[in-house]
Amino acid sequence: MGLSKTEQFTDEEILIARFAKALGHPARIAILRVLLERKACICGDIVDELPLSQSTVSQHLKELKEAGLIQGDIDGKKVCYCINEQVWKQAQETLGILFQSYTASDTSCC
Amino acid sequence: MGLSKTEQFTDEEILIARFAKALGHPARIAILRVLLERKACICGDIVDELPLSQSTVSQHLKELKEAGLIQGDIDGKKVCYCINEQVWKQAQETLGILFQSYTASDTSCC
DNA sequence: TTTTATAATCGTAAAATTACGATTAATGTA
């Protein structure tokens, strides 16, 4: 029925999937790229850089924020976004561990 | 509406998002875990390990296969799945570069 | 050849995602 059934999996599996899912759209990668380049960035600037409407970008920002990867600080009538260092490193590590756990085997498949 | 508009983004953004999306569900992380542990694995064994129906697991396997992260070799009336080393390393690298491009800034946000 | 086992595919339904325009809330400016 389209539900995620998240209860059935381990916390780590859910965490990794959560980070990965947040990264699972080109627009959100593009947003992160802008933030990574400029260190910090006003929402409007991000909208200008992307081929998407303001409301759509805002939605993507919300998803990145909900995954914890970015944070937004209110600055007057603008909102300044930036990478959340702590969570970013956590995502890097959990995903890194997953990828590193592969040890090239002599026999590729059966 | 509801379309991905992938044409508007760079090939690299699309590629990273593609890998991340494939990893964006706990069931698929769980599947990969099984494959990483056992090196190679019969489809049926994966079904036994997961709290999902055979058809649902098959669907998740298909998505991982379409992203290139795994491959399936027919072995009699069974199908043996394993990590696709080349693509796995490519995903590791592209995602790794993204994560590493963050350099902790002195000023966290505005 | 018939039966059994394995795994993909089909059909279907519910839910989530993506996208946009319009509206709203909040803050700064005239």
Next chain:
DNA sequence: TACATTAATCGTAATTTTACGATTATAAAA
């Protein structure tokens, strides 16, 4: 105070994802 700007939220529609049971195709076994 009235106006303008900024960004979130609402409402809506199309698409995609998730999930399952049922069916199908294939190959091994009886």
